[in-house]
Amino acid sequence: MKGLIKGFIDLIYPPSCLVCGHSSQELVCPDCLRKLPFINSCFCKKCGKPTLHSVFNCQACKGKRVYFSLCRSLGKYEEPLKGLIHQFKYSHRKNLAFFFASFVTEHFDNLISPVDLITFIPMLSPKERERGYNQAELLGREIANLARKPIEPTLYFKRKIKEQNTLKLEERKNNVKDAFSIKLRFGLDLKGKTVLLVDDVYTTGSTVIEASKVLKKAGVKEVRVITLARVP
Ligand SMILES: [Zn+2]
Ligand SMILES: [Zn+2]
Structure with missing residues (x-):
């Protein structure tokens, strides 16, 4: 029955690539897939920033306390990845989480x-709550499923903050400073654990750095960070 309904829907709305709009059975057609700006070769081994040559500490993280042990991003925050993340965040394309x-x-x-x-950055603002879902959580849950790891919400905002992408780069650090707190379900202990923190985009790193700080304070042994994209 499910297959029949899908077949009917496909007939009216033939499935198409989310990037180029051409007919495609996959969310992203093979041509567009090849254009995704994956970060494969040279990057900072600490924060994952794409660099000309691989380095252990790039200019951006030299002398900066980041609290995570390492951070990696799937790709550069450039098209077509940028547009896909936008659809994931703002156009209810929740099936991109699995992709x-x-x-x-x-x-x-x-x-x-x-x-x-595995844990994730919580929803930032009432505006996001209106949207009804947290893309970092959706992504974290799909990663947890595929990697067969437990996932738990751990971080909460203890005060109101502005959406990071509405702020200038230098304002972002203050916006999230001391904004997180930890709330754990009964019986969950973070002490001595290695935790994977998931977020969508790494811009200045302020959000994941602040979140890593709070996780470390709660006894986490090591925080590893994964984001979908990285602003180069
Ligand atoms: Zn395409
Ligand atoms: Zn770096």
Whole structure:
């Protein structure tokens, strides 16, 4: 029955690529898939920033306390990845969570396998709550499913903050400073654990750095971070 309904829907709305709009059985057609700006070769081993040559500490993280042990992003925040993330966040394209998660688990298998627990950046603002879903949580849940790891909400905003992407780069750090708190379900202990923190886009890193700080304070041994994209 499900197959019949899908067949009927496909007849009226033939499935098409979310990037180029051409007919495609996959969310993204093979041509557009090849154009995704994956970060494969040279990057900072600490924060994942794409660099000309691989380095252990790039200019952006030299002398900066980041609290996570390492951060990796699937690709650069450029088209067509940028547009796909936009659709994922703002156009209710929730099925992109699985699409992205399958790339993340494939690319970062070594990073994910020692992790005890997966968690995610919570919803930032009432505006996001209106949207009805947290894209970082959806992504985290699909990664957890594929990697067979437990996932738990751990971070909450203890005060109101503005959406990071509405702010200038230098304002972002203050916006999230001391904004997180930890709330755990009964029986969950973070002490000594290696935690994977998931977010959608790494811009200045302020959000994941602040969140990592709070997780470390709660006893987490190591925070590893994965984001879908990285503003180069
Ligand atoms: Zn396409
Ligand atoms: Zn770096």
